[in-house]
Amino acid sequence: MYKFVLAFRFLLKRRISYFSVFAVALCVFVVFVVMTVLSGLTADFKKKTHLWSGDCVVSTKSLVGFSYYEEFMEVLQKEKEIEAVSAVIKSYAIVKSVPGGNSSVYIDRTLEVIGIEPASYSKVTGFSEWLKYTTGRIQNSFEQSYDVNLPGCIIGIGFLFERDTNGNYIMPEQMPQIKVDVSCFPLTAKGALARAGTAVVSSKIFALSDVAQTGISSDWKSVYLPFEQAQLLCGMTGELKRANALFMKFTDGVGLNAGCSKVQFLWDQFMEDKKDLRQSELLKNVKVQSWKVYNRDMVAVAETQQALMIIVFAMMGVITVFIVFVVFYMIVSHKSKDIGILKSVGISNGNIMLLFLIFAFLIGALGSSIGAVGGWQFLLHINQIEDWLFEHFDFQLWDRELYAIGDIPNSIDWRVLVTIILSAVSACLIGAFLPSRQAGRLQPVETLRVSKL
Amino acid sequence: MLKLFLWLRYLRKKKIVILCIVAVALSVSLLLVVDSFFTGLIDGLKNSLAAESGDAVAYIYGKPIPQYNAFLGRLEHLEEVDAAAPICTGGGLLWLESGDVREAGIKGIDIEKDSKFINWKNCLLRQKEQVSPLNFTVPGYPDANGVWVGVNIIAEPNERTDKYDVEEIRKLIGKKVVLTTEGFGRKRKVIPLRISDIAFTDTIWGDRTLYVPFEYLFEIQTGITEGKYANFFKLKLNKNYSKQEMQSAVFGVWKTFARENLGWADDDIARMHIDYEEEHSYFVELRKQMAVLLLIFGVICSVVILLVFCIFYMIVETKLKDIAIIKSCGASSTTAALIFTGFGGCIGLTGSGLGIIIGYIIVKNVNILEGWVRVITGIKLWRRSSYLLNYIPNQLNWPDILPITLAAVAGCCAGALIPAIVAAKTRPVDILRYE
Numbered sequence: 001m002y003k004f005v006l007a008f009r010f011l012l013k014r015r016i017s018y019f020s021v022f023a024v025a026l027c028v029f030v031v032f033v034v035m036t037v038l039s040g041l042t043a044d045f046k047k048k049t050h051l052w053s054g055d056c057v058v059s060t061k062s063l064v065g066f067s068y069y070e071e072f073m074e075v076l077q078k079e080k081e082i083e084a085v086s087a088v089i090k091s092y093a094i095v096k097s098v099p100g101g102n103s104s105v106y107i108d109r110t111l112e113v114i115g116i117e118p119a120s121y122s123k124v125t126g127f128s129e130w131l132k133y134t135t136g137r138i139q140n141s142f143e144q145s146y147d148v149n150l151p152g153c154i155i156g157i158g159f160l161f162e163r164d165t166n167g168n169y170i171m172p173e174q175m176p177q178i179k180v181d182v183s184c185f186p187l188t189a190k191g192a193l194a195r196a197g198t199a200v201v202s203s204k205i206f207a208l209s210d211v212a213q214t215g216i217s218s219d220w221k222s223v224y225l226p227f228e229q230a231q232l233l234c235g236m237t238g239e240l241k242r243a244n245a246l247f248m249k250f251t252d253g254v255g256l257n258a259g260c261s262k263v264q265f266l267w268d269q270f271m272e273d274k275k276d277l278r279q280s281e282l283l284k285n286v287k288v289q290s291w292k293v294y295n296r297d298m299v300a301v302a303e304t305q306q307a308l309m310i311i312v313f314a315m316m317g318v319i320t321v322f323i324v325f326v327v328f329y330m331i332v333s334h335k336s337k338d339i340g341i342l343k344s345v346g347i348s349n350g351n352i353m354l355l356f357l358i359f360a361f362l363i364g365a366l367g368s369s370i371g372a373v374g375g376w377q378f379l380l381h382i383n384q385i386e387d388w389l390f391e392h393f394d395f396q397l398w399d400r401e402l403y404a405i406g407d408i409p410n411s412i413d414w415r416v417l418v419t420i421i422l423s424a425v426s427a428c429l430i431g432a433f434l435p436s437r438q439a440g441r442l443q444p445v446e447t448l449r450v451s452k453l
Numbered sequence: 454m455l456k457l458f459l460w461l462r463y464l465r466k467k468k469i470v471i472l473c474i475v476a477v478a479l480s481v482s483l484l485l486v487v488d489s490f491f492t493g494l495i496d497g498l499k500n501s502l503a504a505e506s507g508d509a510v511a512y513i514y515g516k517p518i519p520q521y522n523a524f525l526g527r528l529e530h531l532e533e534v535d536a537a538a539p540i541c542t543g544g545g546l547l548w549l550e551s552g553d554v555r556e557a558g559i560k561g562i563d564i565e566k567d568s569k570f571i572n573w574k575n576c577l578l579r580q581k582e583q584v585s586p587l588n589f590t591v592p593g594y595p596d597a598n599g600v601w602v603g604v605n606i607i608a609e610p611n612e613r614t615d616k617y618d619v620e621e622i623r624k625l626i627g628k629k630v631v632l633t634t635e636g637f638g639r640k641r642k643v644i645p646l647r648i649s650d651i652a653f654t655d656t657i658w659g660d661r662t663l664y665v666p667f668e669y670l671f672e673i674q675t676g677i678t679e680g681k682y683a684n685f686f687k688l689k690l691n692k693n694y695s696k697q698e699m700q701s702a703v704f705g706v707w708k709t710f711a712r713e714n715l716g717w718a719d720d721d722i723a724r725m726h727i728d729y730e731e732e733h734s735y736f737v738e739l740r741k742q743m744a745v746l747l748l749i750f751g752v753i754c755s756v757v758i759l760l761v762f763c764i765f766y767m768i769v770e771t772k773l774k775d776i777a778i779i780k781s782c783g784a785s786s787t788t789a790a791l792i793f794t795g796f797g798g799c800i801g802l803t804g805s806g807l808g809i810i811i812g813y814i815i816v817k818n819v820n821i822l823e824g825w826v827r828v829i830t831g832i833k834l835w836r837r838s839s840y841l842l843n844y845i846p847n848q849l850n851w852p853d854i855l856p857i858t859l860a861a862v863a864g865c866c867a868g869a870l871i872p873a874i875v876a877a878k879t880r881p882v883d884i885l886r887y888e
Contacts, residue, residue: 023756063554092556110544185633316753326763
């Protein structure tokens with residue numbers, strides 16, 4: 001009991017220990033705020049990327065695509081682990097505005113073409129949430145009323161609208177009427193140009209039927225076309241139809257690794273069955289990947305940045321250890337007589353050491369609590385603070401017209417908070433260890449002799 | 454002299470001040486590394502953009518000019534312009550082999566003129582070691598249409614190491630590829646080419662571009678086959694002149710050239726415009742991120758002030774008798790205070806010096822360190838596809854060393870201030886009396 005009483009007494013009476021508390025609180029505050037914001041951004045980005053490609057992707061990097069995809073879809077749909085699967089065409093096209101619309105937006109650039117079947121695609125991805133104007137059935141998302149003779153297309157929102165300072169797109173109430181000419185290069189199964197005798201690219205005019213906001217880079221580089229139209233434009237129709245990818249969603253409760261392993265197993269079997277058939281060589285380039293691997297270039301950057309930040313903060317934590325060490329070294333030096341008296345009444349070395357470690361724990365716990373409460377309050381108001389800074393000093397943490405970030409993420413991840421608090425308390429215990437051991441080893445006869453008084 | 458003697462003595466005898474020095478060094482090196490990284494990233498991207506697109510682009514709207522070489526020759530004689538080159542860009546699909554077709558950006562370049570913007574010699578795999586002038590000739594196929602292919606079009610870096618297998622890539626030189634692009638009148642143009650060389654540029658977008666002779670691409674896009682036409686020119690500005698000076702000089706040359714050589718009317722002459730490479734908003738954001746990160750780390754580093762305070766307070770308490778003796782010998786309170794604030798400054802300087810050395814070593818060897826991290830942990834910190842630049846910036850930002858060092862010294866002096874005041878207020882009569 002005396003250990004706790006003395007530890008509390010040291011904490012309250014030794015004002016120098018306030019510095020340790022302050023240092024711990026400051027570090028916890030900064031790390032808590034930064035890690036919460038960073039974790040929020042990473043989680044948000046990963047969620048958007050996950051929604052963009054489903055759980056698992058069977059795809060080839062070649063624009064030629066692969067055959068027999070419909071048969072493999074049937075194989076997948078029989079499995080209880082697979083909830084939904086959707087075939088996708090992916091290629092590139094020159095997209096150019098043509099007269100006939102009512103919008104001043106002009107498009108003339110190479111875009112990624114994504115051919116989709118809306119009903120199945122929306123079961124696998126977040127497609128239904130991306131659309132801004134479709135209000136009825138998702139199957140009708142490629143339908144438009146201003147030119148019923150033309151097939152519809154969906155264009156990434158970044159091409160059409162600007163964003164305001166809060167990151168929201170400035171959209172007209174009525175969807176703009178835009179017609180675009182999409183020119184693709186149809187390829188044969190061998191990768192040669194289909195219809196090589198003709199001199200004109202495979203072109204078709206589409207009318208804008210909706211805009212898509214995925215929240216990732218796709219908003220600035222993609223145009224969505226009806227699956228059959230995209231397949232035709234890319235030369236993937238014919239006796240053996242081809243697609244570039246199969247996106248799928250696993251049934252609830254199926255783990256990512258387990259699901260992907262199952263699909264890989266099915267794919268290997270499927271490939272073996274088809275090995276002697278025409279165009280089976282295209283199947284060799286096909287990979288089965290989880291959404292994390294498929295989007296590795298995007299996801300890995302966010303995760304690496306988070307890991308780097310943790311390493312840098314860990315380095316800075318060393319300074320907190322130094323401070324606690326110095327403060328305890330001072331306290332032990334000043335309290336040598338008290339320690340001598342305690343030991344002279346029979347308290348062991350271990351208990352003296354424990355006394356100072358409890359003191360260190362209290363500093364860590366108090367500092368962490370102050371830092372955590374401060375950080376929590378700061379995070380609660382972080383968006384208001386940013387608004388105020390923007391209003392008065394034109395400062396935004398991220399330019400919302402440039403980055404697809406809405407509010408600054410401020411949801412508290414309790415695991416992050418607990419880890420930070422535990423790290424702070426551990427840093428205090430590490431910093432206090434040597435002075436505590438030194439205190440435990442003090443000899444009463446040395447500290448209490450008259451010449452020392 | 455006395456102060457210097459005492460500083461050195463404390464530095465030698467009081468081992469605990471080493472903690473201060475280490476903490477200052479750690480903070481200074483961290484701030485320097487972050488600052489150098491971001492500055493290097495921004496400078497690297499800006500330089501690459503300037504090399505690719507020039508500092509400014511002069512274009513003649515809707516009407517290409519013949520004899521562009523004569524016009525460029527006149528521009529290059531201007532003191533305001535360091536270099537000028539025609540540019541022409543497009544996009545298309547590149548067939549590499551059966552079943553393998555990739556998207557590629559296409560750029561038409563005049564090798565000689567473009568070399569004043571980009572050091573092409575260093576970028577090319579085959580022609581790097583050759584002494585002959587750079588060309589699009591294909592070894593073993595003298596009549597073939599040669600093309601330089603950005604390395605990222607034909608190869609993928611190793612997933613683990615992010616490095617290319619150069620020897621495998623070298624084997625692709627001379628290989629037949631087929632480019633499909635949109636030509637004049639929206640006609641599909643299918644062009645058989647052979648790889649003359651592989652380009653390893655500094656940027657990911659440069660590595661994803663196909664480089665063909667300027668006149669060849671211009672002909673494909675416009676259908677103009679004779680007369681050396683062009684209508685876009687990138688310009689490298691002489692840094693000693695302003696944009697306005699350059700603009701009026703270029704317009705002056707253009708008007709004379711268009712009237713005398715081309716016989717153009719004023720309406721056509723007015724077709725020329727000059728666009729400047731403005732500070733991209735992405736760089737503004739990078740600078741902002743750098744400032745925010747430095748602020749966050751600066752706040753954490755300010756804890757060093759507390760550390761200095763604690764240590765100095767302890768030193769002052771244990772050295773009260775020494776201070777009293779010094780004061781009893783006639784030293785003023787200011788002298789006593791200066792001993793400790795000066796000592797704080799000393800620690801700040803020593804720590805900063807050490808921090809600069811550590812920061813320099815880290816920054817200079819950052820690519821090697823990143824390799825070690827990959828070997829030890831398996832984590833690849835820098836991927837060229839993600840960060841746009843092909844290397845981690847490894848130049849120390851020397852101009853920012855001074856403010857960071859000054860901040861460190863000021864922080865240490867501030868930490869030592871209260872203990873110094875305590876020392877100054879010491880009364881020898883209280884400290885040295887016999888009881």
